[in-house]
Amino acid sequence: MPKISVEVPEELLADIDDHVGEDGKFVNRSEAIRASIRKTLDVLDDIDSRQGRLDDEQ
Secondary structure (H helix, E strand, C coil), rough: CCCCCCCCCHHHHHHHHCCECCCCCCCCCHHHHHHHHHHHHHHHHHHHHCCCCCCCCC
């Protein structure tokens, strides 16, 4: 799996950390960020679909 590096404001990182760990929804920051990216892409796909911007091949 490729690795990337991003700059994240401290407020967002603190928000992510609230959802990571034993009491959180994710085991680590990477998993939380991947889940967020997947969700965002799904939402964008839904918008594109409603706007007729998606190819049928996807």
